[in-house]
Amino acid sequence: MSFCKITKKKLKPFMSFGQMPLANGFLLKKDFNKEFFYNLETSFSEEISLFQINDHPKPKQMFNKHYPFFTSSSKFMIKHFKKYSEWVKKFLSNNSRLIEIGSNDGTFLENFKKLDIEYIGFEPSYNVFKIARQKKINTINKFFSTQHIYNLENFKKKTDVIVGSNVVCHIPDLVDFIKTVDLLLSSNGTLVFEEPYLGSMYEKVSYDQIYDEHIFLFSITSISKIFRSFDFDLVDVIPQITHGGSMRYILKRKKNRNDLGKVKRFIEKEKKLKIDSLEGCLQFKKNCEMSKNKLNETLYKIKKSNQKICGYGATSKSTTILNYCNIGPELIDCIFDTTKEKIGKFSPGMHIPIYNYKLFRKSNYNNVFLFAWNHKKEIQLKEKKLKNINWITHLI
Numbered sequence: 385m386s387f388c389k390i391t392k393k394k395l396k397p398f399m400s401f402g403q404m405p406l407a408n409g410f411l412l413k414k415d416f417n418k419e420f421f422y423n424l425e426t427s428f429s430e431e432i433s434l435f436q437i438n439d440h441p442k443p444k445q446m447f448n449k450h451y452p453f454f455t456s457s458s459k460f461m462i463k464h465f466k467k468y469s470e471w472v473k474k475f476l477s478n479n480s481r482l483i484e485i486g487s488n489d490g491t492f493l494e495n496f497k498k499l500d501i502e503y504i505g506f507e508p509s510y511n512v513f514k515i516a517r518q519k520k521i522n523t524i525n526k527f528f529s530t531q532h533i534y535n536l537e538n539f540k541k542k543t544d545v546i547v548g549s550n551v552v553c554h555i556p557d558l559v560d561f562i563k564t565v566d567l568l569l570s571s572n573g574t575l576v577f578e579e580p581y582l583g584s585m586y587e588k589v590s591y592d593q594i595y596d597e598h599i600f601l602f603s604i605t606s607i608s609k610i611f612r613s614f615d616f617d618l619v620d621v622i623p624q625i626t627h628g629g630s631m632r633y634i635l636k637r638k639k640n641r642n643d644l645g646k647v648k649r650f651i652e653k654e655k656k657l658k659i660d661s662l663e664g665c666l667q668f669k670k671n672c673e674m675s676k677n678k679l680n681e682t683l684y685k686i687k688k689s690n691q692k693i694c695g696y697g698a699t700s701k702s703t704t705i706l707n708y709c710n711i712g713p714e715l716i717d718c719i720f721d722t723t724k725e726k727i728g729k730f731s732p733g734m735h736i737p738i739y740n741y742k743l744f745r746k747s748n749y750n751n752v753f754l755f756a757w758n759h760k761k762e763i764q765l766k767e768k769k770l771k772n773i774n775w776i777t778h779l780i
């Protein structure tokens with residue numbers, strides 16, 4: 385039995401992905417016997433239509449000095465954040481104040497450095513925070529919470545925009561998050577965040593979106609219901625293609641109610657697609673089991689014909705696929721990746737070796753599991769010289 389992280393009411397898990405290591409817990413051989421595991425189960429609160437994982441590691445276990453994710457590792461994401469920052473500028477004027485939550489290596493905030501505004505980023509992972517500081521981007525090495533804003537007098541009730549990307553779904557204490565926003569946002573301020581979208585996960589059966597960092601998979605209905613009870617209105621939503629399908633949510637304090645017609649239409653669509661109810665979860669569970677069987681069949685068939693398989697992109701998401709489907713080095717020889725913090729280590733739980741992506745070009749793999757499927761365009765462009773590749777994914 386578990387409890388909804390917002391309503392605190394009892395919830396019955398509808399699915400288990402089994403014992404799971406940390407999604408970003410890439411490790412050395414000497415640490416195999418110390419590996420941390422937890423039970424990855426999912427529940428759904430029908431009251432607020434909220435898809436959530438139950439047990440999860442503490443945020444400090446994940447976001448620390450070894451966090452191996454750098455926004456700037458993807459050219460596409462750099463471009464995305466540039467465009468996103470241009471869009472955000474419409475909410476700003478001279479002397480405005482802006483806060484980014486989970487500002488990572490400063491890829492987004494970099495676009496505001498030259499403007500006449502006051503800005504600050506919150507980034508709890510020390511190694512990525514250090515990169516932002518080297519770039520002279522104002523960043524606080526802390527979690528965004530009520531506890532960590534005591535010396536931000538300049539920003540309290542005066543912040544025009546609070547923005548986040550792929551971060552709100554990481555925050556287990558959403559109530560504290562909303563209280564922190566409330567303490568900082570000006571009366572006409574805007575809260576904007578974009579997160580992996582539950583509807584896209586259902587559509588693609590991209591269950592690899594479910595891992596320790598993604599405590600919630602939001603829908604428009606859930607965001608609207610959660611924030612409404614804290615006097616915020618969801619005034620607009622904009623679908624995004626990032627992270628395999630995300631949604632940008634735009635919220636305002638209730639008294640600034642705008643025309644919510646567009647949001648209403650999206651909510652009706654979610655109702656039709658059963659994204660707002662447990663029924664959708666149960667269909668998704670069936671689809672995950674189908675995807676798991678199909679994937680194992682595909683991989684074993686290739687191996688039976690004496691061909692080799694490698695992986696491309698040692699993503700955090702790949703940890704869920706590999707452990708849920710029980711796929712180890714007997715099926716996938718290695719995974720190629722660009723991140724220096726991962727190269728030379730092994731994948732969490734299943735212990736597949738991670739190699740430098742430059743070796744991929746020299747290798748003769750024809751069957752490549754594209755774990756970084758959400759970066760498909762960028763990777764295929766980079767590896768376009770390679771012909772006859774059988775790119776494999778678990779997506780249906």
Ligand code: TMP
Nearest residue numbers: 458697698699700721722723756759763
């Ligand atoms: P993520 O999905 O957890 O953000 O991880 C993406 C991983 O994919 C990261 O380890 C870097 C890797 N990657 C490549 O190896 N090549 C690429 O071209 C891109 C865009 C990402």
